Amino acid sequence: MVVIGAGMIGAACADALARRGMRVAVLDRGPVVGGTTGAGEGNLLVSDKGPGPELELAVESLRLWRELAEDLGPRALEYEPKGGLVVARDRQAFTELQASARLQCLSGVTTVEVPADALGELEPHLAPGLAGGVHYPQDAQVQPALAAAALLRRARDTGRVHLLAATTVTGLSEGRVETDAHGTLLCASVVNAAGTWSGEIAALAGATLPVLPRRGFVLVTEPLPPLVRHKVYAADYVADVASGSADLQSSAVVEGTAAGPVLIGASRERVGFDRGLSVPVLARLAAQAAELFPALREVRVLRAYRGFRPYLPDHLPAIGPDPERPWLFQACGHEGAGIGLAPATARLVAQLLDGEQPFMDPAPFGPGRFGKEQA
Amino acid sequence: MRRGPLDLVRARPETPFEFSFDGEPVTALPGQTVAAALWQAGHLAWRRTRLGDRPRGAFCGMGACYDCLVELDGTPNVRACLAPVRPGALVRTQRGDGHGELR
Ligand SMILES: Cc1cc2nc3c(=O)[nH]c(=O)nc-3n(C[C@H](O)[C@H](O)[C@H](O)COP(=O)(O)OP(=O)(O)OC[C@H]3O[C@@H](n4cnc5c(N)ncnc54)[C@H](O)[C@@H]3O)c2cc1C
Ligand code: FES
Numbered sequence: 001m002v003v004i005g006a007g008m009i010g011a012a013c014a015d016a017l018a019r020r021g022m023r024v025a026v027l028d029r030g031p032v033v034g035g036t037t038g039a040g041e042g043n044l045l046v047s048d049k050g051p052g053p054e055l056e057l058a059v060e061s062l063r064l065w066r067e068l069a070e071d072l073g074p075r076a077l078e079y080e081p082k083g084g085l086v087v088a089r090d091r092q093a094f095t096e097l098q099a100s101a102r103l104q105c106l107s108g109v110t111t112v113e114v115p116a117d118a119l120g121e122l123e124p125h126l127a128p129g130l131a132g133g134v135h136y137p138q139d140a141q142v143q144p145a146l147a148a149a150a151l152l153r154r155a156r157d158t159g160r161v162h163l164l165a166a167t168t169v170t171g172l173s174e175g176r177v178e179t180d181a182h183g184t185l186l187c188a189s190v191v192n193a194a195g196t197w198s199g200e201i202a203a204l205a206g207a208t209l210p211v212l213p214r215r216g217f218v219l220v221t222e223p224l225p226p227l228v229r230h231k232v233y234a235a236d237y238v239a240d241v242a243s244g245s246a247d248l249q250s251s252a253v254v255e256g257t258a259a260g261p262v263l264i265g266a267s268r269e270r271v272g273f274d275r276g277l278s279v280p281v282l283a284r285l286a287a288q289a290a291e292l293f294p295a296l297r298e299v300r301v302l303r304a305y306r307g308f309r310p311y312l313p314d315h316l317p318a319i320g321p322d323p324e325r326p327w328l329f330q331a332c333g334h335e336g337a338g339i340g341l342a343p344a345t346a347r348l349v350a351q352l353l354d355g356e357q358p359f360m361d362p363a364p365f366g367p368g369r370f371g372k373e374q375a
Numbered sequence: 376m377r378r379g380p381l382d383l384v385r386a387r388p389e390t391p392f393e394f395s396f397d398g399e400p401v402t403a404l405p406g407q408t409v410a411a412a413l414w415q416a417g418h419l420a421w422r423r424t425r426l427g428d429r430p431r432g433a434f435c436g437m438g439a440c441y442d443c444l445v446e447l448d449g450t451p452n453v454r455a456c457l458a459p460v461r462p463g464a465l466v467r468t469q470r471g472d473g474h475g476e477l478r
Binding site: 125222224225227260295299300348 | 397425452472474475477478
């Protein structure tokens with residue numbers, strides 16, 4: 001087996017395949033987690049997903065993350081089951097939030113309604129005047145770079161996994177992966193886990209996959225005393241995530257970290273691979289965070305970082321074999337949820353490769369759903 | 376004879392002034408940074424670390440290491456090696472992250 005990409009998805013796939021006894025080479029043109037995995041946050045969320053296949057994948061994935069944290073120890077991943085708190089600014093938003101929470105409940109999500117006067121107990125520094133919120137105890141976080149490295153290490157410990165960094169894939173056909181640094185690798189199947197660059201890998205094999213970059217900025221504040229206990233965001237965030245527009249969407253997700261800084265993320269906009277720093281975007285994120293937590297107004301931002309989410313037009317990842325090339329498995333296009341969805345994605349890939357009954361219907365993730373003409 | 380840096384560059388500084396460090400008066404020369412003035416007055420530490428309550432002062436002296444953070448006129452996390460000191464400035468030892476008010 002060849003897995004292309006040593007990000008979160010490639011690491012989880014290599015681990016899942018190796019644990020089933022397969023021999024795997026993991027290739028990356030750069031270092032481990034040099035792609036989007038090393039440039040984003042590690043929220044593991046069910047709260048931001050409406051009922052449907054992505055939520056089903058997320059619920060299974062969060063269960064698997066819990067197992068991983070037990071197996072590897074929470075410190076190896078910086079796993080923190082801190083829970084999420086979604087807040088509504090006014091009555092109407094609260095009513096809508098409650099309605100969507102009730103639907104999520106039916107898909108296996110635990111939700112706890114929090115009336116306005118109880119918000120302060122969960123988050124003492126939250127702004128006054130909010131209409132209410134919903135608490136999602138399943139939401140958690142990991143440190144993505146650490147988690148991907150930990151999974152790759154565990155995979156290598158099976159003795160069946162070879163990691164080839166600084167190796168660019170330059171050609172792809174059935175049974176053959178051409179590289180610049182290690183010649184041609186012969187293999188039974190290929191897993192395309194090249195994230196935002198997966199479309200290029202698919203193209204090498206003559207397949208089409210319309211993956212586009214969706215830029216996101218994250219703000220990092222100076223270290224603070226514990227100020228924010230959960231992942232806190234306003235209910236409008238969900239609409240931003242689901243938006244198909246190329247324009248800027250932003251609504252701050254605010255969270256504390258073990259080291260002290262508060263992270264404020266993340267914006268979403270489709271501007272190609274433009275790495276330029278956008279001050280208006282950063283200002284908007286900061287203002288939204290200060291609106292939720294007024295104490296942040298007096299706090300300085302130390303830096304901002306950015307990454308490019310692998311975006312597919314219907315916001316669902318591509319998981320499974322290419323319809324015309326059964327040897328080419330896609331595992332990409334997870335957009336802003338690739339860390340959260342990695343373990344369940346890997347499980348699905350491994351089950352499909354092994355010819356086993358998958359734990360959920362993979363059809364909604366079918367890579368063939370984008371007609372050729374759309375690409 | 377021992378020569379100080381001012382003699383070495385043949386400086387003719389303007390009139391010294393005072394500022395306060397943890398309530399004590401300290402004398403500074405116009406153009407000095409907070410760190411330079413504190414050092415000249417014999418103070419080597421003006422921050423206690425977040426985790427071990429250990430003393431810290433200037434390390435790199437050029438704005439890169441953030442070891443020299445201090446509270447200046449009520450604002451925490453100011454780099455003492457970059458901030459110019461002004462007459463009457465209120466400099467205080469920074470405790471931990473300097474945001475005790477948020478605790
Ligand atoms: C600001 C921001 C915040 C985010 N926050 C979250 C969050 O809180 N929770 C969450 O779940 N997700 C979040 N994400 C999304 C998450 O980071 C991605 O979905 C995830 O990292 C994708 O992982 P991946 O392994 O598919 O891709 P990547 O990590 O990008 O890995 C792909 C790898 O493929 C390699 N590659 C590409 N082309 C080739 C080639 N030709 N040959 C060899 N190797 C190649 C690249 O070098 C790269 O290392 C965020 C993203 C951003 C930008
Ligand atoms: S001494 Fe290093 S930043 Fe001031």
